Amino acid sequence: MDYPQSQGARAIGARLRRLSDAIDADAARAYSVLGVRFEQRWFGVMNQLLEREAATVGQLAEALGITHVSVSQTRQSLEKAGLVTAEADPSDARKRRLRLTAEGRDMAARLRPLWRAFDAAAEEVDADAGGIVARLSELEKALKQASMFERIMVHLDKAGDR
Amino acid sequence: MDYPQSQGARAIGARLRRLSDAIDADAARAYSVLGVRFEQRWFGVMNQLLEREAATVGQLAEALGITHVSVSQTRQSLEKAGLVTAEADPSDARKRRLRLTAEGRDMAARLRPLWRAFDAAAEEVDADAGGIVARLSELEKALKQASMFERIMVHLDKAGDR
């Protein structure tokens, strides 16, 4: 038994990160094997742009559940790679409308089999891990109901009572 | 239902990361409320040094399940903060022996109640999320048995057969 496991619940944050990093690294490796330069964070944005053709930074952020800053930064590297274009929205100069370029669409088509394989691998792993995905949903819900910070503070106050 | 949940298993890596980041941020906030400057990554190293008094970079890396590079970098910021000292091992000049300083011990003592509160909060969340910690262990085991990369490749080959 290694350290994270020996620590029970306390190492949960660290374990989540390491699992995430491991999965990301494996995905990167898969792209690399196909000879494709691809940033993992592009997937969410590209997938959304495939589904809806155009979207603003804010819309993507909301849809993906990340900050607008992350979307903005991702957008910049996507543009640099020629996969996405960004233009001001006609009805509101603050908004930037993002679209896949033809090259972006080609890339997505090319990666479709790989993304399918990702899906299959992920479902397999979910089954092997006793339904981790449903548990993640529950964890997200639990933290939305009461954040770790709030919980920590409650226990800290209790300790202070002694 | 937001995007990560709507994507089922495929967004597992991203979800793990976001949960991890959220928990880290909450922990950071708790330290901040106590007026303590503390890096989350210090916890694992400091806890080990409390338990065993001295340890090498390699030992800590193995115990914590992270790379020696991460330990080395953490050690450097801990030293800079005056919480840890590092000296060459008497029996092997390559090895660096790390120890908590008196200041490091004081810091740990001071944080004990907070770490206790972390533990309690984490166990609470584990219970609320239907035993996520055990599922994480199963996920770790599943990925050790067959990595995401290997699984992706298997499915990719299958797709190629069509």
Added chain:
DNA sequence: CGCTATTATGTAGGTGCCTACATATTGTCA
């Protein structure tokens, strides 16, 4: 219409980990 509040997105710097590569030390073997 002018002012203020709100909204949209960008810049800067940071987090905790990783891989690739590098250097120095120790161990082993002929």
Added chain:
DNA sequence: TGACAATATGTAGGCACCTACATAATAGCG
């Protein structure tokens, strides 16, 4: 004993996100 393999740790750069702060545009109100 010397050469080479193995071991220990460090440097550099990267990843995908975050918060704080900033600027510009729009909405709303008197």
